[in-house]
Amino acid sequence: xxxxxxxxxxxxxxxxxxxxxxxxxxxxxxxxxxxxxxxxxxxxxxxxxxxxxxxxxxxxxxxxxxxxxxxxxxxxxxxxxxxxxxxxxxxxxxxxxxxxxxxxxxxxxxxxxxxxxxxxxxxxxxxxxxxxxxxxxxxxxxxxxxxxxxxxxxxxxxxxxxxxxxxxxxxxxxxxxxxxxxxxxxxxxxxxxxxxxxxxxxxxxxxxxxxxxxxxxxxxxxxxxxxxxxxxxxxxxxxxxxxxxxxxxxxxxxxxxxxxxxxxxxxxxxxxxxxxxxxxxxxxxxxxxxxxxxxxxxxxxxxxxxxxxxxxxxxxxxxxxxxxxxxxxxxxxxxxxxxx
Amino acid sequence: xxxxxxxxxxxxxxxxxxxxxxxxxxxxxxxxxxxxxxxxxxxxxxxxxxxxxxxxxxxxxxxxxxxxxxxxxxxxxxxxxxxxxxxxxxxxxxxxxxxxxxxxxxxxxxxxxxxxxxxxxxxxxxxxxxxxxxxxxxxxxxxxxxxxxxxxxxxxxxxxxxxxxxxxxxxxxxxxxxxxxxxxxxxxxxxxxxxxxxxxxxxxxxxxxxxxxxxxxxxxxxxxxxxxxxxxxxxxxxxxxxxxxxxxxxxxxxxxxxxxxxxxxxxxxxxxxxxxxxxxxxxxxxxxxxxxxxxxxxxxxxxxxxxxxxxxxxxxxxxxxxxxxxxxxxxxxxxxxxxxxxxxxxxxxxxxxxxxxxxxxxxxxxxxxxxxxxxxxxxxxxxxxxxxxxxxxxxxxxxxxxxxxxxx
Numbered sequence: 001x002x003x004x005x006x007x008x009x010x011x012x013x014x015x016x017x018x019x020x021x022x023x024x025x026x027x028x029x030x031x032x033x034x035x036x037x038x039x040x041x042x043x044x045x046x047x048x049x050x051x052x053x054x055x056x057x058x059x060x061x062x063x064x065x066x067x068x069x070x071x072x073x074x075x076x077x078x079x080x081x082x083x084x085x086x087x088x089x090x091x092x093x094x095x096x097x098x099x100x101x102x103x104x105x106x107x108x109x110x111x112x113x114x115x116x117x118x119x120x121x122x123x124x125x126x127x128x129x130x131x132x133x134x135x136x137x138x139x140x141x142x143x144x145x146x147x148x149x150x151x152x153x154x155x156x157x158x159x160x161x162x163x164x165x166x167x168x169x170x171x172x173x174x175x176x177x178x179x180x181x182x183x184x185x186x187x188x189x190x191x192x193x194x195x196x197x198x199x200x201x202x203x204x205x206x207x208x209x210x211x212x213x214x215x216x217x218x219x220x221x222x223x224x225x226x227x228x229x230x231x232x233x234x235x236x237x238x239x240x241x242x243x244x245x246x247x248x249x250x251x252x253x254x255x256x257x258x259x260x261x262x263x264x265x266x267x268x269x270x271x272x273x274x275x276x277x278x279x280x281x282x283x284x285x286x287x288x289x290x291x292x293x294x295x296x297x298x299x300x301x302x303x304x305x306x307x308x309x310x311x312x313x314x315x316x317x318x319x320x321x322x323x324x325x326x327x328x329x330x331x332x333x334x335x336x337x338x339x340x
Numbered sequence: 341x342x343x344x345x346x347x348x349x350x351x352x353x354x355x356x357x358x359x360x361x362x363x364x365x366x367x368x369x370x371x372x373x374x375x376x377x378x379x380x381x382x383x384x385x386x387x388x389x390x391x392x393x394x395x396x397x398x399x400x401x402x403x404x405x406x407x408x409x410x411x412x413x414x415x416x417x418x419x420x421x422x423x424x425x426x427x428x429x430x431x432x433x434x435x436x437x438x439x440x441x442x443x444x445x446x447x448x449x450x451x452x453x454x455x456x457x458x459x460x461x462x463x464x465x466x467x468x469x470x471x472x473x474x475x476x477x478x479x480x481x482x483x484x485x486x487x488x489x490x491x492x493x494x495x496x497x498x499x500x501x502x503x504x505x506x507x508x509x510x511x512x513x514x515x516x517x518x519x520x521x522x523x524x525x526x527x528x529x530x531x532x533x534x535x536x537x538x539x540x541x542x543x544x545x546x547x548x549x550x551x552x553x554x555x556x557x558x559x560x561x562x563x564x565x566x567x568x569x570x571x572x573x574x575x576x577x578x579x580x581x582x583x584x585x586x587x588x589x590x591x592x593x594x595x596x597x598x599x600x601x602x603x604x605x606x607x608x609x610x611x612x613x614x615x616x617x618x619x620x621x622x623x624x625x626x627x628x629x630x631x632x633x634x635x636x637x638x639x640x641x642x643x644x645x646x647x648x649x650x651x652x653x654x655x656x657x658x659x660x661x662x663x664x665x666x667x668x669x670x671x672x673x674x675x676x677x678x679x680x681x682x683x684x685x686x687x688x689x690x691x692x693x694x695x696x697x698x699x700x701x702x703x704x705x706x707x708x709x710x711x712x713x714x715x716x717x718x719x720x721x722x723x724x725x726x727x728x729x730x731x732x733x734x735x736x737x738x739x740x741x742x743x744x745x746x747x748x
Contacts, residue, residue, distance in 0.1 A: 143727070192716075205703075206711035209661040221712050225719025233727050 025322070027329040029336055030305035034120065038129065041121045046197050048072025058105035060248065061117045062124045062190040070198035075190075076106045077164065077244060081182045084168035091172055107251060114255035115248050115293065118239060119300035123197075124190045125239060131231040132277075143233045144279055153240060154296060160184065161243035179212035184243060186216035189227035235277035239298055249295040256318045259299055263287030265312040272303035272313065283313075305333060411549075414496060415694035416505075416541060416560035417483045419666050421495055421526070476598055478533035478564040482541060483526060484519045490629045490666040490696065495526025505529050507562075508540045510579045519543070533564040540579040548684035553677070555585050556692045565598030576600075582616035586691040588624075588671050589613060591643070603702040604650040611642050612671045614691065618642025622673035628699070629665040638671070648699050661706055664698045 044053070045063045047070050055063070055073030063071045065078040083099045084091065091099070110117065118125055135142065145153065164184040170176035185191055192203045206221060207213040230237030239245055266287050273284035278296040283303050286292060292313075293299065304313040307325030314324035484503060487493030496503075496519075503519040513534075519527035533539055539562040546555045561578065576596050578589055591609035593600060602608055608626070612619045624644045627633040630651035638644045652663060670692065677689040 143731075192712075201709075204712045204716070205707040205709050206715065207707050208656070209659055209706040217712070218715060221715035222719050225716040226723060228716075229720050229723035229727065232724075 022321075023326075023328070026324055026326045027332045029333065030301065030323075031333075034300065034302075035129075037120055038126045042123050042126045044072060045121065045123045046070055046194060050198075056105065058102055058109060060106055060110040060113075060244070061122045062188070062194065062244070064123075064188075064190045064194035065185065066191045066200075066203050067195040067198050068200055070195070070200075075244075076102070077188075077247075078182055078185050080106075081164060081168045081184065084165060085171040085178070085181050087174075088169075088172045091169075110248065110251055111255050112257065114252055114257040114299055115245070115297055116257050116299040118242075118245055118248065118298035123194055125236065125298065127193060128227075128231040128236050128238060131228070132235050135232050140233075142235055145234075147281070150279060150281075156241045157243050157246040157295075160241060161246040164243050177210075177212050179210045180216070183216065187219045187223050189220075189224045189238060191220055192224045193227070236298065239278060240296060245298070246295065252293065257299065258291065258316050259293045259297065259301070259304070260290050260314050260316055261286070261292035262290070262312050262314075265309045267309060267312075269308065271306045271308065275302045275306040277302065306330070412486050413488055413670055413692055413694050414484060414486050414543065414545070414556065414558045415493070415668055415670075415696050416543060416558050417485050417490075417493075417666065417696050418480065418560060418562070419664075419696075419698070420481075420483060421485060421493070476563055476565045480531045480533065480562050482519070482529045482531065482560060484529070484543065484558075485526075488625070488627060488668060488670060489631075490627060490668045491631065493668075495528075497526060503527060503543060505531075506542045506544075507531060507533075508542070508579045508581055509533075509535070510537050510539075510577050511535075517541075531562070533562060536564050536566075538563050538576060538579050540581065542581065542584065544585075546681065548681050548686045551685070551687050552674075553679070553681055553686040553689040554692065555689060556694075557584055557586050558694045559588060560696065561590060563598065580613075580616075582613075584613070584615070586612070586614050586619070586671070586673075586693040588669055588693045588695040590695065590697065602648060602697060602699045604648050604652065604699060605702045605704065606648050606699070607645055608648055608667075608669075608697065608699075609643065609645045610669055610671070610695070612638045612644065612673075612693065613642055619671075619673055622671050624669065624671040626667055626669050628667040644671075650702065650705070652701050652705070659701075659706065661701055661703075664700050667697050667699055669695050669697065 045061065046067065048055075049067070049070045049072050051072075053072035057074035057079050058076045059073040060076055062075050063073045065071065065074050079102060080099075083095070083102065086095050113121065132142070167176055167180055167183045171178055171181060195201075195203055204221075205217065207217040227238050261283070263286070266284075268284060268287065270284045273279075273281055276283055277300065278298060280294050280296055282289075282294055283292060283297075299315070301315055301323060304315055304323055304325050307313045308327055308330040310324075310326050312325050314321050316322065482505070484496045485493040486496050499521075501521075505517045505519055506514060507517060508514045517529055517531055519529045522528045529541075531541065541560045541562060543558045544556065546553060548554070565576075576592060576598070578592055580589055581587055589611040591611055610624065612622050612624065618638070618640070619642045620638055620640050622638045622642070623635060624638060625633065625635045626646045628649065628651060632649040632651050634646055634649075636644045636646065646669075648667065652665070654660075671694075672690060672692040674688055674690045676687070678685070678687045680686065
């Protein structure tokens with residue numbers, strides 16, 4: 001008797017306080033929450049330095065080193081490239097300890113949010129999302145890569161990562177000119193764009209002081225042009241080529257923040273793939289792998305918000321579920337979207 | 341060859357004649373009326389000095405009698421004499437105006453350079469980068485030099501003697517060091533700055549010549565910093581000695597930090613103070629390594645401003661944006677302060693201050709906003725056009741599929 005009575009009551013009506021909190025989170029307007037969280041992190045990463053915030057030089061996101069006084073810390077790629085450019089005897093001597101210490105500090109930052117650093121914190125990612133919002137308001141459709149193109153292009157970030165590490169090592173070994181120092185920073189669109197938001201336009205130049213500088217700064221200007229037009233027609237255009245994303249993925253296994261899929265609950269409806277900014281097909285197709293985070297994933301959790309199946313996709317932190325897909329949450333979000 | 345040899349001989353004879361004409365009266369005058377006061381323990385008894393000579397803090401230059409020329413200013417250089425030379429200078433110019441080649445010094449430099457080359461094959465760029473970085477390290481090497489031309493001023497000859505050097509920090513800390521003969525034919529001091537920030541190093545000397553007391557303060561502004569110390573703006577204030585009889589103070593930029601450089605085209609502003617008070621109407625001269633020279637006078641606030649000239653015009657292939665030059669600022673004025681110093685009486689006092697600095701090519705010489713913005717706009721425009729064309733091609737008009745019934 002009591003069993004059937006329990007069955008007909010809505011779970012949330014008799015749930016504990018924690019259950020009610022969980023229902024509220026799972027049913028939240030996730031996109032709006034993410035927009036404001038991204039905006040807050042953007043303010044922190046671009047203007048935090050003006051408020052005296054200093055998070056150090058090992059941040060796993062584009063807190064661009066060229067953003068002078070505005071940056072609250074430093075993107076780890078910049079010091080890493082400088083450190084690797086040390087003469088090899090020094091690099092493999094006592095200075096190697098500094099590199100390892102830096103890598104350890106980077107890892108400690110990274111392990112907290114995993115690739116959520118890309119989806120929520122990265123100012124360059126946020127700018128891309130704003131450009132996407134602008135395109136949507138203008139009523140223009142977005143582009144997608146074909147599956148073949150996707151497969152071909154997905155290697156680029158690893159090539160850039162390898163060059164980013166090998167060129168500084170070549171400088172230290174004496175095979176490459178010092179003018180090539182911090183090669184990725186020189187071609188990264190963030191070098192031009194992020195300081196611009198803090199009123200610093202000094203990076204919008206081509207440097208003619210040497211052939212290497214000329215090539216790198218011209219390439220940087222080209223990638224910035226590509227960034228603007230690419231982000232306008234393709235969601236998260238630059239993230240697909242970002243070596244920081246590749247670097248993250250190589251270290252992501254022990255991270256505390258994870259994206260988990262329960263393949264048994266997945267109906268392969270394809271909603272998750274449809275909303276994925278990075279076009280990751282495995283999120284819909286793969287029903288066997290619980291650790292579903294792929295190398296291109298930015299853990300934006302849009303897939304979780306778009307999933308209509310209870311518990312099919314979830315974000316966990318240190319084993320605790322912090323956000324999971326629910327039917328009620330999905331319906332609430334869809335109704336809100338339809339109403340707006 | 342014969343023509344060149346004849347010219348060289350003629351030049352030598354002319355130089356010797358001129359030197360003789362200059363030195364004979366000077367030496368006679370020196371014997372009769374002046375003496376260099378080696379003022380380790382000064383005994384000045386000024387009669388109407390507003391700033392008594394005894395207030396000088398350990399004026400401590402103790403040069404030998406020759407080839408020291410009292411009329412030439414002394415100054416402290418962070419650049420070795422063989423580094424600060426004019427572009428295209430001959431081997432003779434590199435050794436200094438006295439023509440004495442310092443084999444030990446240049447040998448050491450060559451050895452250091454070779455070590456760098458062994459570490460990196462592209463040692464030139466590597467060494468430049470090292471110099472760039474080490475200019476902000478706490479380990480400083482200073483040279484005591486004499487003469488008003490940064491390109492040719494030789495090192496002061498040690499003659500087995502030492503010169504006291506006082507170092508002052510922005511936090512009020514100070515300590516004494518010294519210039520000594522390090523076997524390179526000149527005087528060199530090595531200082532290890534204990535913490536971040538600007539420090540000032542001073543050498544003072546005074547002497548009486550021809551009834552005029554000369555008070556001279558040579559100063560160097562030293563910086564220990566790294567790129568990560570950008571938040572501590574207090575570190576980048578100049579260290580000033582309010583008790584100095586004469587002092588040149590470089591006015592720092594409002595946003596000056598560790599990596600701030602003086603570039604060609606920048607305004608270099610100096611304040612001249614005597615015992616902490618501004619000096620008006622003093623003559624201030626600046627001379628760069630490449631020979632550009634300008635004179636100005638201080639205003640009521642003791643302020644004087646120079647725009648550093650652009651004097652680096654190499655071919656593009658030879659351009660080096662890290663190329664640094666040395667400039668020397670000299671300030672002097674005279675007051676009717678009379679008295680006696682070490683038994684030599686004087687009717688007036690001439691104050692002279694020196695301070696060297698470094699300048700670099702302006703970024704406008706090698707960076708272009710026009711090209712940068714042009715490339716971004718061009719790529720954006722062509723990219724947008726390519727996307728539009730691509731979409732237009734894919735948007736094919738609807739075509740009805742009509743079956744050929746004869747084939748079915």
